[in-house]
Amino acid sequence: MQDARLRLLTVIILSVASFMSVAGAVAAFFWWMIFTPGIRTITRSPFALFFLGFTASVSALIWFTGGDGISYLVRMAVILLLAFYAYSERAPGEFLDLAVWLFGRKLGFDTGLAAEMSLQGMEVLSDEIRRIRVAFQLKSLKPGFRSIIPAAGLLIHSQFARAEEQADLLAVRGYRGGGMVCPEFTRAKGDFPAFLSAILPLILAIMPVGDIFILLQ
Amino acid sequence: MELEFMDVLVERDRFLIRGSGRFTPGTHLVSGRVGSGKTTLAMIAAGLGKPDRGSVRRQGIGSAMLSMQFPEQHLTGSTLESEIASWHLDPDPVLALAGLSGREKDDPFSLSRGELKRLHLACIFSHPFDLLILDEPFSALDCREKMATADRIGSIRAGITIIFTHENQHLPRVDHLWEIREGALVSLGGVPEALVGWKNKPAVLAELHKRGVYPKNLSTADILEAACRTHD
Numbered sequence: 001m002q003d004a005r006l007r008l009l010t011v012i013i014l015s016v017a018s019f020m021s022v023a024g025a026v027a028a029f030f031w032w033m034i035f036t037p038g039i040r041t042i043t044r045s046p047f048a049l050f051f052l053g054f055t056a057s058v059s060a061l062i063w064f065t066g067g068d069g070i071s072y073l074v075r076m077a078v079i080l081l082l083a084f085y086a087y088s089e090r091a092p093g094e095f096l097d098l099a100v101w102l103f104g105r106k107l108g109f110d111t112g113l114a115a116e117m118s119l120q121g122m123e124v125l126s127d128e129i130r131r132i133r134v135a136f137q138l139k140s141l142k143p144g145f146r147s148i149i150p151a152a153g154l155l156i157h158s159q160f161a162r163a164e165e166q167a168d169l170l171a172v173r174g175y176r177g178g179g180m181v182c183p184e185f186t187r188a189k190g191d192f193p194a195f196l197s198a199i200l201p202l203i204l205a206i207m208p209v210g211d212i213f214i215l216l217q
Numbered sequence: 218m219e220l221e222f223m224d225v226l227v228e229r230d231r232f233l234i235r236g237s238g239r240f241t242p243g244t245h246l247v248s249g250r251v252g253s254g255k256t257t258l259a260m261i262a263a264g265l266g267k268p269d270r271g272s273v274r275r276q277g278i279g280s281a282m283l284s285m286q287f288p289e290q291h292l293t294g295s296t297l298e299s300e301i302a303s304w305h306l307d308p309d310p311v312l313a314l315a316g317l318s319g320r321e322k323d324d325p326f327s328l329s330r331g332e333l334k335r336l337h338l339a340c341i342f343s344h345p346f347d348l349l350i351l352d353e354p355f356s357a358l359d360c361r362e363k364m365a366t367a368d369r370i371g372s373i374r375a376g377i378t379i380i381f382t383h384e385n386q387h388l389p390r391v392d393h394l395w396e397i398r399e400g401a402l403v404s405l406g407g408v409p410e411a412l413v414g415w416k417n418k419p420a421v422l423a424e425l426h427k428r429g430v431y432p433k434n435l436s437t438a439d440i441l442e443a444a445c446r447t448h449d
Contacts, residue, residue, distance in 0.1 A: 131290050132293065134265060134285075134290070135290065135291050135292065135293050136293060137265070138263075138265075138282060138283060138291065139291075139293065139303055139304060139305075141293065141303060147293070150293060150294055150295045150299065151293065153295045154292055154293070154295065157324075157326050158289075158326070161326060
């Protein structure tokens with residue numbers, strides 16, 4: 001899906017559908033299977049397996065304590081799959097375009113800039129984690145509980161240092177809030193059908209499945 | 218002891234680097250322009266990267282180390298003391314070697330990149346390695362430190378030392394010269410014979426070449442000796 005506006009709206013609709021009911025989540029999962037690169041969106045994100053594993057652990061805990069862990073697992077897993085899809089499809093500068101298109105050159109620009117910088121920060125963070133792993137490997141150090149604290153300290157420190165440098169850079173370039181951007185969006189042939197198809201899971205989530213069959217009769 | 222690149226090829230979009238050759242004990246200089254693929258080859262030589270085609274064969278190499286271009290890429294400690302300890306070294310002599318005595322409790326990020334590079338190189342040079350790969354060891358250093366680093370590299374007598382660099386002013390004495398030309402790693406042979414065929418040689422060497430003078434090696438002392446020889 002190339003049009004960032006349609007993609008965002010689609011992901012919001014599908015996330016709401018998934019959150020509301022298991023039927024909505026299952027339908028959203030089918031949408032994910034049909035309209036996205038599927039499993040490749042997970043492999044592109046270094047944190048995907050961690051978050052999916054964490055969700056599975058929480059679901060197991062809910063199930064053991066007598067709650068509906070299966071429902072939680074299905075709904076949250078689909079929401080995560082949609083999030084990984086949205087993350088893997090984004091292009092640099094897209095959030096800035098989107099925010100300016102939505103909220104204008106003052107609030108929109110500031111929100112978009114913050115979103116872009118946060119996403120950039122996430123990429124830097126995954127690079128930093130990779131770097132620390134290599135450093136441990138080169139020094140023949142075994143990553144373990146003891147190494148988590150200094151490693152986390154280094155990550156936080158480098159993020160703060162980067163934030164400070166970026167703030168200085170923005171100030172030097174004369175940034176005082178707001179800015180000029182002319183948003184541009186491209187749309188592929190399949191974007192609109194994919195967006196329209198995303199409404200079905202929402203209908204399924206809002207209306208009980210039985211009612212839909214009654215309506216069809 | 219030997220490291221061999223066997224028809225190694227790495228391809229990324231428009232970038233392509235290929236190479237074959239044997240690195241035997243001694244000091245090897247791999248020269249290449251910025252973006253020519255030096256870091257890619259260094260990572261592959263260190264076993265931290267995989268080529269798309271071909272392989273790297275190691276024989277008789279026990280310990281190996283890659284010194285990455287940016288010293289902060291090696292950091293795992295939150296103080297200079299713990300950083301040096303992470304290299305399994307005693308902090309005091311290393312701090313003295315790096316010119317940072319008395320700063321053992323300092324945060325590594327409070328150092329300038331040049332100071333951090335000095336500390337990192339001091340850790341690297343305090344260990345003997347069978348294979349030592351130095352990716353841009355002179356970056357972030359001033360002239361004096363570049364010369365000191367070149368001397369330290371030149372004084373390594375054991376194992377295989379490979380220097381990947383675009384530096385062309387301050388270099389150590391080397392045994393073998395390599396050059397990256399149009400996406401290919403080319404072995405130019407032993408020094409000084411190899412200096413004749415060095416395509417992107419340093420300006421001072423090119424000038425001496427014009428006069429028909431060749432230094433015995435690449436250290437500052439060798440270049441000065443050759444330059445003075447022209448006045449005889």
